Amino acid sequence: MLAAHGLEYRLVDPNDRDRFDAWVEADNRGFHHGRPREVDLQHERASFADRRVHGVYDPTSPESRIPVATISSWPTGLSMPGGRGVDAWAISSVTVAPTHRRRGIARAMVEAELRDAVDVGAALAVLTVSEATIYGRFGFAPATRAATVEIDRRRARWIGPDAPGRTHLVDPRSLREVAPQVIRRAVARTPGEIDRWPALLDKVLGLVDPESDASRRTRAVRYDDRNGETQGFATYRITRDANQAGVLEFDFLAAATDDAERALWRSLIEVDFIDKVRGLLRSPDEPLPWLLDDPRAFRVAEVVDHLWVRVLDPVAALRARRYGSPGSLTIEVTDPLGFAAGTFELEVSNGGRAEVSRVESSDASPAASRRGLRAAGGGIRLSVNELGAILLGDVRPSTLARAGRVVDAGAVELADRMFATSKAPQLSIWF
Numbered sequence: 001m002l003a004a005h006g007l008e009y010r011l012v013d014p015n016d017r018d019r020f021d022a023w024v025e026a027d028n029r030g031f032h033h034g035r036p037r038e039v040d041l042q043h044e045r046a047s048f049a050d051r052r053v054h055g056v057y058d059p060t061s062p063e064s065r066i067p068v069a070t071i072s073s074w075p076t077g078l079s080m081p082g083g084r085g086v087d088a089w090a091i092s093s094v095t096v097a098p099t100h101r102r103r104g105i106a107r108a109m110v111e112a113e114l115r116d117a118v119d120v121g122a123a124l125a126v127l128t129v130s131e132a133t134i135y136g137r138f139g140f141a142p143a144t145r146a147a148t149v150e151i152d153r154r155r156a157r158w159i160g161p162d163a164p165g166r167t168h169l170v171d172p173r174s175l176r177e178v179a180p181q182v183i184r185r186a187v188a189r190t191p192g193e194i195d196r197w198p199a200l201l202d203k204v205l206g207l208v209d210p211e212s213d214a215s216r217r218t219r220a221v222r223y224d225d226r227n228g229e230t231q232g233f234a235t236y237r238i239t240r241d242a243n244q245a246g247v248l249e250f251d252f253l254a255a256a257t258d259d260a261e262r263a264l265w266r267s268l269i270e271v272d273f274i275d276k277v278r279g280l281l282r283s284p285d286e287p288l289p290w291l292l293d294d295p296r297a298f299r300v301a302e303v304v305d306h307l308w309v310r311v312l313d314p315v316a317a318l319r320a321r322r323y324g325s326p327g328s329l330t331i332e333v334t335d336p337l338g339f340a341a342g343t344f345e346l347e348v349s350n351g352g353r354a355e356v357s358r359v360e361s362s363d364a365s366p367a368a369s370r371r372g373l374r375a376a377g378g379g380i381r382l383s384v385n386e387l388g389a390i391l392l393g394d395v396r397p398s399t400l401a402r403a404g405r406v407v408d409a410g411a412v413e414l415a416d417r418m419f420a421t422s423k424a425p426q427l428s429i430w431f
């Protein structure tokens with residue numbers, strides 16, 4: 001399709017400096033960031049080392065070394081409810097130059113990614129989005145939400161338990177060694193998190209451009225359990241006007257245990273000479289209000305969709321998670337792009353693990369399918385988007401049925417119980 005428009009779709013090697021730096025220029029421009037400096041380029045080379053990078057080039061453009069469209073992708077684990085991971089395909093850096101918009105370039109690139117993801121055996125594709133209107137057409141749907149939470153520091157008095165370990169203020173650089181294993185365990189215990197890539201840590205710790213103002217402001221707090229083992233850390237920045245108490249903002253808190261999570265929260269909200277604590281990319285289901293004397297000291301300022309999921313292989317995706325209740329459920333999935341279409345039988349045992357099988361159906365009309373689902377003992381009918389939305393437990397099937405987006409053929413209440421999770425899914429980074 002791109003070739004028919006006179007465009008060239010090319011792989012870009014992050015080690016090919018000239019070509020890769022021009023690609024980063026296009027990516028930054030696409031997201032309205034400034035031109036990359038050498039320190040940014042160095043960080044990008046490290047970040048993209050294990051990614052597949054593509055550019056679309058227009059040989060007739062006066063600056064033809066800069067691609068008119070960018071995309072990148074890589075295989076990643078996605079944590080599922082119940083502690084297992086599933087093979088996913090992460091997509092990022094989707095930009096098209098304003099001079100080349102709305103002629104199908106993004107569609108060509110995204111659909112190519114989905115086909116390749118199927119070829120390498122990914123159960124689903126994942127991304128985070130700039131605008132919520134772009135990816136539904138490709139079968140993606142929001143599967144986790146992210147909250148910005150604010151704590152009124154002067155009203156917040158801790159009534160939770162004392163943590164058995166200790167918190168320490170540390171130089172962010174000192175976390176380089178211990179952080180990866182803490183992050184790995186934190187990711188594994190939180191449905192919706194994806195594997196981290198090594199260069200991300202330097203960003204979180206303010207080490208990409210250590211002399212920049214933001215980096216010099218980055219502070220770190222670490223929690224060690226009673227045996228002295230590090231179980232979590234958070235990085236934060238405090239901003240403050242003259243003669244005023246400050247605002248403490250954090251967007252990275254990794255906790256491998258509940259003790260660590262509570263202790264880190266406590267250390268952040270007990271910093272003196274602070275009016276407000278703001279946490280970004282937090283779970284909409286934070287336990288913090290239950291740890292405060294005055295729960296109204298805690299406020300959810302905003303909740304937005306964050307991780308978007310596109311199921312490609314329903315059998316692998318449905319098998320990977322644990323379910324909240326046993327039962328037999330038939331799920332009929334429609335998919336305009338074809339990857340995930342079919343009827344699937346979910347048989348969940350008492351342990352919450354599922355046997356999933358695809359059943360063949362000869363008559364695919366909606367009325368016949370509803371009859372078939374009822375005859376099979378009850379089921380639900382939905383599109384691949386809604387399957388992605390319910391997969392991690394972020395929204396109940398019955399909520400989507402009330403929105404007319406799930407057809408209840410006698411089993412939506414059972415589906416609610418089965419897809420329920422004990423921990424709300426959360427993705428705490430952008431990618």
Ligand SMILES: CC(C)(COP(=O)(O)OP(=O)(O)OC[C@H]1O[C@@H](n2cnc3c(N)ncnc32)[C@H](O)[C@@H]1OP(=O)(O)O)[C@@H](O)C(=O)NCCC(=O)NCCS
Pocket residue numbers: 030031093094095096097100101102103104105106107108128129130131133134137
């Ligand atoms: C989003 C973006 C990549 C779309 O590129 P594009 O090549 O113009 O998109 P396409 O021509 O392939 O459009 C495919 C479909 O998506 C729709 N679409 C594209 N961008 C859209 C947007 N921002 N909002 C709503 N619909 C959009 C098109 O109308 C088209 O719809 P149709 O298939 O029903 O006709 C481009 O606008 C862009 O670079 N935006 C800024 C960076 C950004 O936000 N990227 C997304 C990162 S998550």
